[in-house]
Amino acid sequence: MDVAIVGVGLHPFGRFGDTTAIEMGAVAIRKALADAGVEWKDIEFAFAGSYEVDNPDAVVALMGLTGIPFTDVYNGCATAASALTLAANTIRLGESRLGIAVGMDKHPPGAFGADPRLYACPEWYGDVGQFVTTKFFGMKINKYMHDHGISERTLARAAAKNYRNGSLNENAFRRKPLSEDEILGSPYLNYPLTQYMFCSPDEGAAAVILCPAEDAHKYTSTPIYLRATTVRTRRLGAFEVHHPWLPIEETVGPTVDASRAAYEMAGIGPDDVDVIQLQDTDAGAEIIHLAENGFCADGDQEQLYADGATEIDGPLPVNTDGGLIANGEPVGASGLRQIHEIVLQLRGQAGDRQVPGDPRVGYTQLYGAPGTAGVSILTR
Amino acid sequence: MATVPVAEGVFTFPSDDPQLIGSRCADCGMVTFPAQGSCPRCGSTGMEEHLLARRGSLWAWTTQSFPPPPPYAGPAGKDFVPFGVGYVVLGDEVKVEARLTEHDPEKLAHGMEVELVLVPFRTDDDGNEVVTFAFRPAAPGPHAAHQRGRQ
Numbered sequence: 001m002d003v004a005i006v007g008v009g010l011h012p013f014g015r016f017g018d019t020t021a022i023e024m025g026a027v028a029i030r031k032a033l034a035d036a037g038v039e040w041k042d043i044e045f046a047f048a049g050s051y052e053v054d055n056p057d058a059v060v061a062l063m064g065l066t067g068i069p070f071t072d073v074y075n076g077c078a079t080a081a082s083a084l085t086l087a088a089n090t091i092r093l094g095e096s097r098l099g100i101a102v103g104m105d106k107h108p109p110g111a112f113g114a115d116p117r118l119y120a121c122p123e124w125y126g127d128v129g130q131f132v133t134t135k136f137f138g139m140k141i142n143k144y145m146h147d148h149g150i151s152e153r154t155l156a157r158a159a160a161k162n163y164r165n166g167s168l169n170e171n172a173f174r175r176k177p178l179s180e181d182e183i184l185g186s187p188y189l190n191y192p193l194t195q196y197m198f199c200s201p202d203e204g205a206a207a208v209i210l211c212p213a214e215d216a217h218k219y220t221s222t223p224i225y226l227r228a229t230t231v232r233t234r235r236l237g238a239f240e241v242h243h244p245w246l247p248i249e250e251t252v253g254p255t256v257d258a259s260r261a262a263y264e265m266a267g268i269g270p271d272d273v274d275v276i277q278l279q280d281t282d283a284g285a286e287i288i289h290l291a292e293n294g295f296c297a298d299g300d301q302e303q304l305y306a307d308g309a310t311e312i313d314g315p316l317p318v319n320t321d322g323g324l325i326a327n328g329e330p331v332g333a334s335g336l337r338q339i340h341e342i343v344l345q346l347r348g349q350a351g352d353r354q355v356p357g358d359p360r361v362g363y364t365q366l367y368g369a370p371g372t373a374g375v376s377i378l379t380r
Numbered sequence: 381m382a383t384v385p386v387a388e389g390v391f392t393f394p395s396d397d398p399q400l401i402g403s404r405c406a407d408c409g410m411v412t413f414p415a416q417g418s419c420p421r422c423g424s425t426g427m428e429e430h431l432l433a434r435r436g437s438l439w440a441w442t443t444q445s446f447p448p449p450p451p452y453a454g455p456a457g458k459d460f461v462p463f464g465v466g467y468v469v470l471g472d473e474v475k476v477e478a479r480l481t482e483h484d485p486e487k488l489a490h491g492m493e494v495e496l497v498l499v500p501f502r503t504d505d506d507g508n509e510v511v512t513f514a515f516r517p518a519a520p521g522p523h524a525a526h527q528r529g530r531q
């Protein structure tokens with residue numbers, strides 16, 4: 001059974017003082033309900049994703065205690081992709097006809113700290129200072145640049161593009177354009193990545209309402225169809241975050257596996273995609289993910305970014321809402337923000353950042369610790 | 381004041397020629413670091429202790445230019461000293477992630493030869509000097525011919 005998205009809602013991403021994650025989740029849900037023209041009592045089931053909130057289903061205290069099956073999901077940076085996949089599969093089971101996936105988070109500032117033993121790493125790995133996600137991203141892009149001839153200027157181009165797109169997005173955290181030279185001139189955090197090439201943890205929420213495709217026109221004249229949602233984890237030999245060692249044998253990362261599976265499920269190829277959302281935890285990740293999702297060959301990015309191919313009006317528009325670099329990463333909500341943007345783009349409702357040419361196919365990809373990826377393909 | 385390792389079972393200690401302590405799968409030959417009780421390739425629980433080579437080549441690297449968040453236990457604030465981090469291919473058996481003694485990007489290169497050393501890391505609550513393992517640039521061996529230049 002095909003699944004349609006008939007409502008999307010977003011609480012802006014950024015810093016919001018005393019507002020709780022649950023309150024932001026409720027705002028996103030109300031916006032999605034209004035977008036679909038339904039009420040909370042019409043929702044038959046829900047999935048909620050969060051890192052900081054143990055029980056995001058507590059949002060029912062603000063929405064209404066209707067007794068629906070409401071399942072909480074946490075799956076690292078792929079939390080929202082998992083919530084969306086589970087919600088879509090629930091529709092496909094045929095027993096429920098209107099459901100919601102919501103993500104919400106409110107992170108303290110700074111890099112994430114955690115107990116390495118919870119990631120199957122030894123305790124000393126954290127003690128000596130190696131249990132740091134950002135240094136993985138530094139190593140991965142540094143090697144990628146060495147192997148495929150990508151320059152630091154291209155990293156800056158990717159980041160500057162996302163700040164520029166964020167300046168067109170009223171919901172973004174970072175709305176000030178930054179020049180390539182300002183980005184290159186900020187201090188290295190993990191060589192070759194500078195401070196302004198990284199996203200920051202922040203706060204926000206997003207929600208998506210789904211139904212069977214055959215019901216979609218009851219709610220909207222512009223349904224967006226979810227053609228594929230996939231989640232994959234790393235295989236032995238992939239170069240992934242939080243690994244004190246790697247085997248000699250090498251294989252592709254979970255993004256490649258999730259991407260190939262999604263294209264096969266959708267019967268759609270990368271050439272058909274009109275608007276793209278990629279996990280840009282850092283500028284290097286966006287560049288690598290462009291190839292990992294089949295949009296170019298390794299190394300082509302050097303020319304593509306120089307030519308402006310990934311700009312809103314280019315042939316490969318990437319992170320039209322500013323991506324993680326401009327929006328930050330409230331982990332539970334980040335992937336549903338990607339879906340929100342693609343839905344607006346495919347409906348032609350993205351305002352100043354609308355991709356020209358009547359886009360019909362959208363693509364989203366999430367990636368995070370300890371080596372989990374999620375991909376979605378959406379069409380009009 | 382004594383010198384103590386950051387954890388037991390990570391490297392041979394004390395030793396004039398310290399080696400990392402890994403494990404090897406008796407069924408499929410998979411080598412892991414640190415030692416673990418089962419094999420991530422074949423699932424066997426027949427893992428045996430296996431000492432790793434002391435020299436290898438740098439496969440991937442970056443720098444850590446800011447003090448990591450907890451549970452990092454080393455010098456922080458004004459006492460923090462940036463360090464390098466990389467994966468080192470050891471004996472064509474395994475890639476080990478480790479601190480690098482060098483953190484100047486101009487002095488690090490993919491494929492460069494490195495060797496294991498123990499380095500002072502912090503002082504513990506009892507006043508002991510805690511040492512951990514790191515790799516430092518090594519003089520190229522007679523058969524080493526690595527690209528040292530970066531693009």
Ligand SMILES: [Zn+2]
Nearest residue numbers: 405408419422
């Ligand atoms: Zn084995």
